[in-house]
Amino acid sequence: MTALLKVEGLVKHFVAERSVFGRPTAYVKAVDGVSFTVEAGKTLALVGESGCGKSTVSRLVLRLIEPDAGRVTFEGRDLGALNAEQLRAFRRDAQLIFQDPYASLNPRMTVSQILTEPLALHNLVPAAGRRERVEELLRLVGLEPRFARRYPHEFSGGQRQRIAIARALAVEPKLIICDEPVSALDVSIRSQILNLLRDLQDRLKLAYIFVSHDLAVVKHIADRVAVMNLGTIVETAEAQALFAAPRHPYSRALLSAIPVPKPRARRSRIVLEGELPSALNPPSGCRFHTRCPYVIARCRSEVPQLREDGTGYATACHRTGELPGAEAILPSDGGFSPTLEKLVAAFNAAEASGRPGVIS
Amino acid sequence: MTAGPLIEIEGLRVTFQSDDGRMTHAVDSVDLSVANGATLGLVGESGCGKSVTSLAIMGLLPKQSAAVSGAIRFDGFDLLDVPDATLRDLRGNRLAMIFQEPMTSLNPSLTIGDQIAETILRHRGGSRRAARERTIELLRRVHISSPEKRIDEFPHKLSGGMRQRVMIAMALACDPQLLIADEPTTALDVTLQAQILDLMRELKAANGAAIILITHDLGVVAEVCDEVAVMYAGEIVERAPVDELFANPQHPYTVGLLGSIPRLDRRTSHLATIEGMVPNMANPPAGCRFAARCPFVEDACTRSPPPLALLSATHASRCIRAPLERLVS
Numbered sequence: 001m002t003a004l005l006k007v008e009g010l011v012k013h014f015v016a017e018r019s020v021f022g023r024p025t026a027y028v029k030a031v032d033g034v035s036f037t038v039e040a041g042k043t044l045a046l047v048g049e050s051g052c053g054k055s056t057v058s059r060l061v062l063r064l065i066e067p068d069a070g071r072v073t074f075e076g077r078d079l080g081a082l083n084a085e086q087l088r089a090f091r092r093d094a095q096l097i098f099q100d101p102y103a104s105l106n107p108r109m110t111v112s113q114i115l116t117e118p119l120a121l122h123n124l125v126p127a128a129g130r131r132e133r134v135e136e137l138l139r140l141v142g143l144e145p146r147f148a149r150r151y152p153h154e155f156s157g158g159q160r161q162r163i164a165i166a167r168a169l170a171v172e173p174k175l176i177i178c179d180e181p182v183s184a185l186d187v188s189i190r191s192q193i194l195n196l197l198r199d200l201q202d203r204l205k206l207a208y209i210f211v212s213h214d215l216a217v218v219k220h221i222a223d224r225v226a227v228m229n230l231g232t233i234v235e236t237a238e239a240q241a242l243f244a245a246p247r248h249p250y251s252r253a254l255l256s257a258i259p260v261p262k263p264r265a266r267r268s269r270i271v272l273e274g275e276l277p278s279a280l281n282p283p284s285g286c287r288f289h290t291r292c293p294y295v296i297a298r299c300r301s302e303v304p305q306l307r308e309d310g311t312g313y314a315t316a317c318h319r320t321g322e323l324p325g326a327e328a329i330l331p332s333d334g335g336f337s338p339t340l341e342k343l344v345a346a347f348n349a350a351e352a353s354g355r356p357g358v359i360s
Numbered sequence: 361m362t363a364g365p366l367i368e369i370e371g372l373r374v375t376f377q378s379d380d381g382r383m384t385h386a387v388d389s390v391d392l393s394v395a396n397g398a399t400l401g402l403v404g405e406s407g408c409g410k411s412v413t414s415l416a417i418m419g420l421l422p423k424q425s426a427a428v429s430g431a432i433r434f435d436g437f438d439l440l441d442v443p444d445a446t447l448r449d450l451r452g453n454r455l456a457m458i459f460q461e462p463m464t465s466l467n468p469s470l471t472i473g474d475q476i477a478e479t480i481l482r483h484r485g486g487s488r489r490a491a492r493e494r495t496i497e498l499l500r501r502v503h504i505s506s507p508e509k510r511i512d513e514f515p516h517k518l519s520g521g522m523r524q525r526v527m528i529a530m531a532l533a534c535d536p537q538l539l540i541a542d543e544p545t546t547a548l549d550v551t552l553q554a555q556i557l558d559l560m561r562e563l564k565a566a567n568g569a570a571i572i573l574i575t576h577d578l579g580v581v582a583e584v585c586d587e588v589a590v591m592y593a594g595e596i597v598e599r600a601p602v603d604e605l606f607a608n609p610q611h612p613y614t615v616g617l618l619g620s621i622p623r624l625d626r627r628t629s630h631l632a633t634i635e636g637m638v639p640n641m642a643n644p645p646a647g648c649r650f651a652a653r654c655p656f657v658e659d660a661c662t663r664s665p666p667p668l669a670l671l672s673a674t675h676a677s678r679c680i681r682a683p684l685e686r687l688v689s
């Protein structure tokens with residue numbers, strides 16, 4: 001099976017300072033040699049702290065900004081070689097959902113206008129059929145068709161995110177990049193949107209690049225995970241394998257920092273000391289060495305390569321294999337009591353019997 | 361000092377009046393108490409009244425538009441009934457608050473040292489030199505590296521995690537007895553969140569201060585709190601010790617919140633969702649405020665508002681169908 005999207009050696013440096021003659025003197029190395037693939041119908045999660053370059057990668061993939069080096073191929077076509085018209089056609093196949101549903105919808109347009117615009121732009125549906133298509137899209141994301149005449153301010157955050165998803169779906173894309181789509185939402189609304197994204201993936205065979213710093217959410221939605229630190233991928237693996245036994249010290253630190261909804265959960269914690277280094281002047285050698293609890297002299301001088309172990313699990317660390325086991329990082333006994341399990345199930349039963357996510 | 365709780369809130373009600381005369385009941389008959397050295401988690405989603413409760417304790421609600429009634433007893437004072445001057449003496453001194461947004465709650469035109477020293481000078485007096493020394497010590501306590509240099513920096517030079525630590529240092533300047541932390545880690549990365557939570561645990565152990573932690577993250581609650589109060593639509597719907605709440609929740613809303621957290625221990629295909637929306641607080645429903653979204657609703661729920669009833673000495677739930685286990689067995 002060929003990959004839907006293939007990213008090879010992507011580099012993007014932003015100019016941070018210029019001399020008086022306008023010559024660049026300092027660069028922020030936002031993305032520095034990133035490679036990954038996304039299979040059709042699957043979810044790749046890009047994980048990392050603020051400023052690690054995960055959002056820049058998602059913009060590079062859509063060619064919203066131009067890379068300094070590297071190649072992005074979508075269904076075998078090199079995106080860098082596309083002219084403006086071909087690029088527009090490509091944007092039908094790949095869409096983007098943003099974090100803040102309050103800022104990403106035009107307040108002066110009705111929902112109907114918001115959803116009709118991509119249809120008209122790509123000339124997908126004849127004018128006469130557009131109204132019907134808008135209603136269909138609203139139903140698809142669990143909103144009532146009569147909402148089409150309303151404006152964004154009349155909706156709650158979760159409903160707005162549904163509208164943003166409907167807009168992305170309007171052009172029937174194959175890939176949707178979700179940039180922190182649930183970070184701004186409340187817990188109960190967040191679970192609705194995550195369920196919706198899951199359902200849509202199953203029904204429409206969508207591929208997602210899911211950018212997030214919330215690892216609990218990532219574990220729930222991702223098939224594959226790439227962990228980023230300061231512009232590079234330090235570890236990439238199947239989600240299940242990574243969460244079961246993370247290998248890179250940075251992945252371990254991230255996983256061990258997730259607060260678990262279970263008082264007195266037994267786990268080993270790696271609390272990172274020190275500040276996140278600046279991408280303007282990343283540390284020599286391994287970029288994680290300033291905060292790594294397992295650092296040795298070699299880490300300071302030599303850049304570790306991302307090495308795959310033959311099972312699709314790749315780690316960029318000199319000390320892979322030497323590190324202690326990672327079993328206790330995620331608690332295995334975080335389960336609910338059987339009674340609580342049944343009580344929670346009652347919420348799902350109520351949802352199944354009612355109108356899914358429709359709010360009148 | 362008596363052995364009673366440090367702060368005791370009784371029948372707190374906050375009503376906002378909008379320009380067109382409509383009344384919104386943001387907080388309704390809230391009873392809470394926190395003992396010395398204990399951490400209370402106040403949990404709920406946007407608009408449930410948790411932040412308004414904390415602003416009421418601090419006396420920071422706008423007097424023109426917010427009508428506050430009830431009693432907030434703190435160490436012999438009724439905070440709702442003391443003169444403004446007394447309140448100003450207490451705030452920043454024995455009562456302190458950490459806000460969610462460290463960027464907007466620090467003054468961008470003053471160095472962090474000046475901002476922390478201001479609190480010390482206002483409440484403790486003394487020389488500028490002594491205040492500066494105390495500030496350096498505080499910065500060191502919140503694990504800011506080379507505090508002698510950092511003290512003269514402006515907030516924009518610091519990262520989000522450092523700013524939040526500066527806020528905490530400022531709140532601790534006068535060794536407060538009660539610290540209110542309003543979503544102190546929401547804007548931070550997980551690794552920083554872990555640092556800040558460790559710091560809060562450390563401070564509680566060192567100072568014996570009481571903490572009210574306001575959050576929507578049940579994971580954070582499980583890590584640092586002793587007791588939890590869950591708020592929904594302006595009311596406390598459940599109150600219990602932390603172990604009890606997670607092992608045996610007795611309000612359907614708490615159950616829904618727990619079910620909607622993505623699980624780390626195993627893979628679930630579907631998360632629990634709480635259908636529908638929070639009721640309009642300008643016109644709250646007659647019965648239980650959660651009834652419209654509750655899978656266990658029955659006729660009696662919608663008739664009259666349920667009381668917050670004790671199920672055991674420490675566990676209270678505002679649900680007439682509790683104990684819930686009999687509904688699913």
